[in-house]
Amino acid sequence: MKTSISKTSVKGIWSKLKKANTAFNKIYPGDRPDRQAVHTVYGGAHLFKANTAHALGEIALRNFVSYAPDCFTMAEALQLEGYQKLPTKKKERKALLKKLLSQKKAGKKHPANLYNEVYQRVINKLETEAVEDFRIDFEDGFGNRSNQEEDEAAAIAATETAKGMADQSLPPFIGIRIKPLTEEHKERSLRTLDIFLSTLTEKTKGQLPNNFVVMLPKVTIPEQVESLVAIFELLEKKLKLKTGSLQFEIMVETTQIVIDHLGKNPLRQIITAAKGRCIATHFGTYDYTASNNITAKYQLMNHAVCDFAHFMTKVALSHTGIWLSDGASNIMPAAPHKGKKLNKQQLKENKATVHRAWKIGYDQIRHSLWKGLYQGWDLHPAQLPIRYAALYTFFLESIDDATLRLKAFMEKAAQATLSGDVFDDAATGQGLINYFLKALNCGAITEADVLKTGLTIEEIQLRSFSQILKKRAVD
Numbered sequence: 111m112k113t114s115i116s117k118t119s120v121k122g123i124w125s126k127l128k129k130a131n132t133a134f135n136k137i138y139p140g141d142r143p144d145r146q147a148v149h150t151v152y153g154g155a156h157l158f159k160a161n162t163a164h165a166l167g168e169i170a171l172r173n174f175v176s177y178a179p180d181c182f183t184m185a186e187a188l189q190l191e192g193y194q195k196l197p198t199k200k201k202e203r204k205a206l207l208k209k210l211l212s213q214k215k216a217g218k219k220h221p222a223n224l225y226n227e228v229y230q231r232v233i234n235k236l237e238t239e240a241v242e243d244f245r246i247d248f249e250d251g252f253g254n255r256s257n258q259e260e261d262e263a264a265a266i267a268a269t270e271t272a273k274g275m276a277d278q279s280l281p282p283f284i285g286i287r288i289k290p291l292t293e294e295h296k297e298r299s300l301r302t303l304d305i306f307l308s309t310l311t312e313k314t315k316g317q318l319p320n321n322f323v324v325m326l327p328k329v330t331i332p333e334q335v336e337s338l339v340a341i342f343e344l345l346e347k348k349l350k351l352k353t354g355s356l357q358f359e360i361m362v363e364t365t366q367i368v369i370d371h372l373g374k375n376p377l378r379q380i381i382t383a384a385k386g387r388c389i390a391t392h393f394g395t396y397d398y399t400a401s402n403n404i405t406a407k408y409q410l411m412n413h414a415v416c417d418f419a420h421f422m423t424k425v426a427l428s429h430t431g432i433w434l435s436d437g438a439s440n441i442m443p444a445a446p447h448k449g450k451k452l453n454k455q456q457l458k459e460n461k462a463t464v465h466r467a468w469k470i471g472y473d474q475i476r477h478s479l480w481k482g483l484y485q486g487w488d489l490h491p492a493q494l495p496i497r498y499a500a501l502y503t504f505f506l507e508s509i510d511d512a513t514l515r516l517k518a519f520m521e522k523a524a525q526a527t528l529s530g531d532v533f534d535d536a537a538t539g540q541g542l543i544n545y546f547l548k549a550l551n552c553g554a555i556t557e558a559d560v561l562k563t564g565l566t567i568e569e570i571q572l573r574s575f576s577q578i579l580k581k582r583a584v585d
Contacts, residue, residue, distance in 0.1 A: 137430065138430055139429070139430070141429065141540065142431045143543075143544075145547070145551045146484065146548070146551075147242040147282065147485060148242060148485050148486075148501055148552040149242055150243040150283075150486075151487075151489075151494075152247045152287065152487060153246065154251040155248045155251070155252050156259075158267045158270055160279050160280075161277075162241075162244065162270075163240070163241040167236055167241060167491070169491040169492070170236050170492060171495075173464075174232065174233070174236060174495035177461055177465065180203065180229070181226045181228070182197075184225065184229050185221070185222075185225040186465075187469060188469055188496070188503075189469060190221065190224070190503065193225075196221075206222060207226060211226070224507060227502070228502045228506060231502050231554065232495055232498045234553065235552075236495060238553075240491075240494055241281040241494070242282055243283035244280075245284075245286065246267050246271070246284070246285070248286060248287060248288055249288065249290070249327050250327075251287075257301075260298065261301070261302075261305055265309045268306045268308075268309035268310040268313070269309060269310075271284070271310055271319060272309075272310055272313035274319075275317065280319055282321060285324055286302075286306055287324075287325035287327060288302055288303050288324060288325070288326065288327075289327070290326070290327050290328035290329070290334070291326065291334040296337075303345070304345065307349060307356075308348075311349045316350055323357050323390075324359070325358065325361065326358050326360050327360075327394070328361060328363055328394075328397065329360045329362075330364050331366075332382075335380050335384050336383045339383070339384060339385050339387055342387060356387065357388070357389050358384070359389060359390040359391065359392055360388060360390075360392070361392055362391050362392065362398070362419065362423055363398045364397065364398065365401050368418075368422050369422075375422055375426050377391070378427070388432065391427065391434055393416070393434075393435060395411050395416060395437030395438060396437070398415070398437075409440070410474065411437055411438070411474040411477065411478065417481065420483065424481075433485065435486060435487070436486040438488060438489050438493075439474050439489075439493065441471060442467060442490045442492065443464045443467035443468055443471070443490070443493060444490070445464055446459060446463055467492075468495075471497075471500075475496070475497060476503075476504065479500070479501070479504045498552070498553070506555070509549070509555060509559060512546070513559070516543075516545075516565075517564045519538070519539060519542060520539075520578075543573070543574070543575050546560055547570065550570070565578070
């Protein structure tokens, strides 16, 4: 076909555009393919022990089976779809489940199948890896104590962390939350960080736990982040740590970090000030709602002011590689009556209270998932089962459709790659891969479920749509 413009005449145009495209791709490299924890448990530094994660898992499992002895009770408490049609007698429920499990195809769409899958996988998760991420808290969960108390707590927490590393009892992700770098707390914050890291590296001969991170709360201006980066550089040099090994997260919990004094969203500027060390933002539900003059009764994760902040954060940081996390529910699944000798009325009230809290937590987590936020906070071990119940229900209820979609998508992409055609829909491909990665990492699905998509375990472990295509092209 005849064209009017020669390649030579547009050479300068393409050269200029290449610089702009390259600069854009550097700012927006895409979502990180690394594993992201689905939750973070915050616990006071004065309470932390090397086996804390294991202890929390035991409490979570005990609470779950106590108030949901079977999948039907769980479904009723969370009001899962179709729960109203369930049989009410134990014998009938047992017979139904036995019948459904014996069927290979017929009856697979019965809601009890989903309930049982979720229930069994939640129990397995609580038995094997109840806590994915833990933050040793020197801020809200620790409170304002004397300098001597915080010094001692920092040293003891570091010692327990070192013991956990040696015992391999730490969760996959771990870190500390220091106090904010405000004028009031900056000196205390630095001292705690210094004592913790100095003690830890002394006992581990310069090693940090896997996926170690520092949480910086109540960030309002880029200068606070710049200061933390400078402090990290000093500590890395002093403690002979590898340059860049210290990373951090920031809390989004003030109105000023969403809209600043100039009427702009400053998050991108704050992330730039981190010089590549900031890996995530976590939302502080209660500080943020309080700063919006929301009264305590309505300081909930699914409040509209929280949705606004989340969407602003997502738009500002989308495709930058920064992970996003929602906050926590402050409704604890704690039974009001304690002790072993409780009467029927007290047992009934305990069950109703726990189930009510489960339902609130479940709905709030599902609301977060609806917004595309796959991580959140947990403040009590009894919240862990519902964290996983919400996640597993979310993933498993649409796994069949997602499997067919990914399989068809990969076949189309592979055909285009082999024929030399340009396949320019990598973002969709990575999004589908991420869906299965998130589900696999948190225990919602198994490797067998992944294989149904046509991907191999080796391919899914590449965690990258483009890398999978390149490997298939070579093979």
